[in-house]
Amino acid sequence: MxxxxxxxxxxxxxxxxxxxxxxxxxxxxxxxxxxxxxxxxxxxxxxxxxxxxxxxxxxxxxxxxxxxxxxxxxxxxxxxxxxxxxxxxxxxxxxxxxxxxxxxxxxxxxxxxxxxxxxxxxxxxxxxxxxxxxxxxxxxxxxxxxxxxxxxxxxxxxxxxxxxxxxxxxxxxxxxxxxxxxxxxxxxxxxxxxxxxxxxxxxxxxxxxxxxxxxxxxxxxxxxxxxxxxxxxxxxxxxxxxxxxxxxxxxxxxxxxxxxxxxxxxxxxxxxxxxxxxPSITPYREQKLRILNGSHTISVPLAFLGGLNTVYECMEHTYMRSFFRTVVMDEILPTIQDICPQANTFAQDVLDRFANPNIAHKLISITFQESSKMNARNVRTLFRYYERKHALPQAMCLGFAAMLLFLRPVKEENGRYFGARGTEEYLITDDNAAVFAGYWKAVATAEPVAVTSLVQQIAADTRLWEADLTQLPGFTETIGTHLLGMMQEGTLAYAAKQKELRIV
CATH class of the missing domain: 3.40.50.720 (NAD(P)-binding Rossmann-like Domain)
Structure with a gap:
């Protein structure tokens, strides 16, 4: 005893x-x-x-x-x-x-x-x-x-x-x-x-x-x-x-x-x-919002639709591990280094935390209010990146496109919308689910014209975003290309074929 x-x-x-x-x-x-x-x-x-x-x-x-x-x-x-x-x-x-x-x-x-x-x-x-x-x-x-x-x-x-x-x-x-x-x-x-x-x-x-x-x-x-x-x-x-x-x-x-x-x-x-x-904790709040929360939000739909279920599984998956690292170190970090003095250390800590085998953080849980989180955590980062680099963050663009596919409903029951991962259905827990369902209603198949129109309308909808995303040069075209490719080939299958994103 x-x-x-x-x-x-x-x-x-x-x-x-x-x-x-x-x-x-x-x-x-x-x-x-x-x-x-x-x-x-x-x-x-x-x-x-x-x-x-x-x-x-x-x-x-x-x-x-x-x-x-x-x-x-x-x-x-x-x-x-x-x-x-x-x-x-x-x-x-x-x-x-x-x-x-x-x-x-x-x-x-x-x-x-x-x-x-x-x-x-x-x-x-x-x-x-x-x-x-x-x-x-x-x-x-x-x-x-x-x-x-x-x-x-x-x-x-x-x-x-x-x-x-x-x-x-x-x-x-x-x-x-x-x-x-x-x-x-x-x-x-x-x-x-x-x-x-x-x-x-x-x-x-x-x-x-x-x-x-x-x-x-x-x-x-x-x-x-x-x-x-x-x-x-x-x-x-x-x-x-x-x-x-x-x-x-x-x-x-x-x-x-x-x-x-x-x-x-x-x-x-x-x-x-x-x-x-x-005297101020704003820099620490900003680095957590952008690096930790932002990388979750931009990466999870891609991983979930690709068949993964936890953050740790992502870090064990060759492509998604590299995807997370690229998003954190190459795309988000450069946009806040000047306002968050400890951002470099924090970014590496975040990747270590994602790789913790003792924590089973479910991807579907992270998708709760996905579109609102995308707006709060990543829209400003997209604009900051373009201002500094005069280019789009390629991995984040792929993640944004995956979010649009994640929010595509296959059915509606009593005001609740459900998406599909293969033959498996999942509940879309997002207050904007009806808005996205309305946009997706016009896209019956993977038709380039319909997909391009869908992305253009969603990107310009300032009910969803703090800024008009069509003002980012090349954004809607890039998202449309990625979205169409994922609809035709699958998320991770399409992602792995992109040369600029082959980050194994």
Whole structure:
């Protein structure tokens, strides 16, 4: 019978770098959310710093969903992080035990205790990950019962803090939301202030919220799949049982907007150069949008229609591996190098992440809202590339043509459109599906005139694109040629025959 991971166990293992002193560190971080992203990124960084003797603080976590927190308390809030994947071309496979979490409180059952945490003078940081819908305004009273929304809970904690420390200018928090919303810090502050007005809280408190607290927008990037399928085997190898075990990829990025005061409070950033504090995180958001997200969007329809099913399969496929590399390194990267200082490193990291054999990222999932993503992630890149090179990015043009073929419906049922990959049908999950269906209705067969007209009309439709794509010299002709070829020969069969794209 394996022992359960707990304090007694880790104290008997000096190699785990967890000491009695570590376990006695004060609570410095209040964390809203028990999800694997926070545990695999924020708590990972806190733990790493604590083991280096830098931060010397622990995390008290608030679980917003109902249900017990015994899965944490039964193993003294310890858990294993298994880092698996590819970094700088090398396979990474290592585990560590994370001791950063001091306790987990359930927001409804333990609300009084949650508020009491705000009275601790050592508490300096609030982080959250409550999904994108978590940062929304809900008109609710925050002094009677438990607020339903995350901004309501945060306002209640701030009000408790303000009262306990009598509005001291030094008693504020550094507040860092990690929800995937642009300018999440500014948005959260605006909602908190709106909610404070709704609750008719004193003007002096509102001023304290504005001046004594730092609401920092942030960008997080790390794939944390969570509990592994082969957990039983891993536990046997580790010698202990751990119901909270999580997997995580080697790559991480946490970019936070802030100045020197934020840097001092978030001192655990010293433990890892990939946690960045800068006056603006726009360059990091741009490189993720263009390189990581953009290469996904432009490449996936080609691969999916060619019979592949995951990103990892693409990186094992000779042509698609080269296609991804060409798109990332030769076509997207040159368009943002001047505005994103770390773009070269990030681009190589992205290719390593795509080659991670431990992550099964399904291509069909990536095609969700394909046309809107193409507009947001790649249209500007197409224009930037032409401005710099006075030519079209050939691989991206092929990917754009494949997207049009992917969005070609073969049938419609109750307002839902389905495409076909050979004899297999797939649901087109795109809000513009009806628009594309209308254009494709005029193309019964692979007729050059009809296909050319189709591409011309779609490229000029500014309902779909932020700019008229017919203004790119040669774009519609190139897309039309590729689309016609793929309709006649198949996507990857046609792609492999293009000399300028033979990038094996």
């Amino acid at each position: 394996l022992p359960v991971l707990n304090n007694d166990y880790v104290l008997s293992r000096p190699d785990l770098q967890i000491s009695r002193e570590y376990l006695s560190y004060p609570e410095k971080v209040l964390q809203f959310g028990t999800g694997v992203l926070l545990r695999g990124l924020v708590d990972y960084l806190v733990d790493k710093a604590n083991k280096q003797g830098i931060f010397k603080g622990r995390v008290v976590v608030v679980k917003s969903t109902d249900g017990p927190v015994t899965e944490f308390s039964e193993q003294d809030n310890l858990y294993t992080t298994h880092i698996k994947g590819v970094a700088q071309g090398e396979l990474i496979n290592r585990t560590l035990v994370n001791a950063s979490i001091s306790r987990v409180l359930q927001s409804n059952a333990d609300w009084a205790e949650v508020l009491k945490t705000a009275q601790q003078p050592d508490l300096q940081v609030i982080v959250s990950n409550t999904t994108e819908v978590g940062i929304q305004y809900v008109a609710e009273k925050i002094v009677t019962g438990v607020p339903a929304s995350f901004p309501g809970k945060l306002l209640a904690v701030l009000w408790e803090r303000y009262q306990h420390f009598k509005g001291s200018a030094t008693s504020g928090f550094v507040i860092v939301p990690t929800e995937l919303v642009v300018d999440n810090g500014r948005l959260l502050q605006a909602i908190v202030l709106q909610l404070a007005a709704f609750n008719q809280l004193p003007e002096a408190f509102t001023e304290w919220v504005k001046t004594a607290n730092y609401f920092c927008s942030s960008l997080v990037d790390r794939i944390v799949p969570g509990k592994p399928r082969d957990l039983e085997t891993l536990q046997q190898q580790a010698g202990y049982r751990d119901g909270l075990w999580i997997d995580a990829e080697p790559f991480l990025l946490w970019a936070i907007e802030g100045g020197e005061q934020v840097r001092q409070v978030l001192s655990f950033q010293q433990a890892d150069a990939r946690m960045l504090i800068a």
